[in-house]
Amino acid sequence: MDISQVSGNIPKGLLQLVAQFGPSLSGLILIFGEKGKRGIINLFKNLAGFNVPFKWFVFALFFELFLFHMVLLVCGISGYGNVKIQTNLIFNSYCNFLLNAVLLSLLTGLGEEIGWRGYLLPKLLSKYKIIVSAIVLSIFNSIWHLRNDCIVMILQNNFEGFSQIYFPDMGLRMLITIPVVFVLIYIFNETKGSLMIMILFHGAANASYEWVKEITGNLNPEFLLPVFAMVLWISAIYFVPAIISQAKNKKLITQIC
16 A cells, blocks of 8 residues: 555645655754754755765765675575575666665755754754764654555554554664664764765665665565664674764764754
8 A cells, every 4th residue: 555545635746745855844944944044055065065085975875785785695695585686687786776876865865864964963963962862863764754554544543553564663663773873973973064975875775775676676675674784783883882982082063054
């Protein structure tokens, strides 16, 4: 079931626009409300900034793709999920990944990151300890990304069905989102709050999942997400101490506009 099956007067297109661009539109409104025209100008200066070391563009583009390679390797060795790699599609899959990374950076990345990292993260870092900020941001990110069928059930007042789907899904989403936010906070501080890098990371992350679908021939590879969560938490062994060190060394970015 998808949003188009919702009875009532809420257009599917409107829901999709809110889902894709709601965080960034909210961020723009809040920045303008607090800092006026100057805040918006500084925000767009940040978005247009290319004075970031090239390594961060590479990191943002390939981090999650690399992790998904690790996931497929683990599954191949263990036999989990009987994953089959379509080796004949490898070259095309990487080309499609790069195209998707650009497209999804403009759609999902630009549609959300002004809100999440442009407004909310600096606010949190200015008021709370860095781990608390990461967890709070993870909760907001996770709650925002409701599955289509969950939205349908809410609008149809099917709260029993909603709870049966929502809570397991949200638990897994939180397990994934928290370590991802650790990584994002680290990059955010290292790049002096570069929203361009945040947008690219977001788009490339979504493109990485699309790559998994293509290379495995499975249009719904959600069974791989618990393994992906495990790999992310292993990476957190590095990133959690790294962001704590950033906080101790006063490298936190608490204002970008």
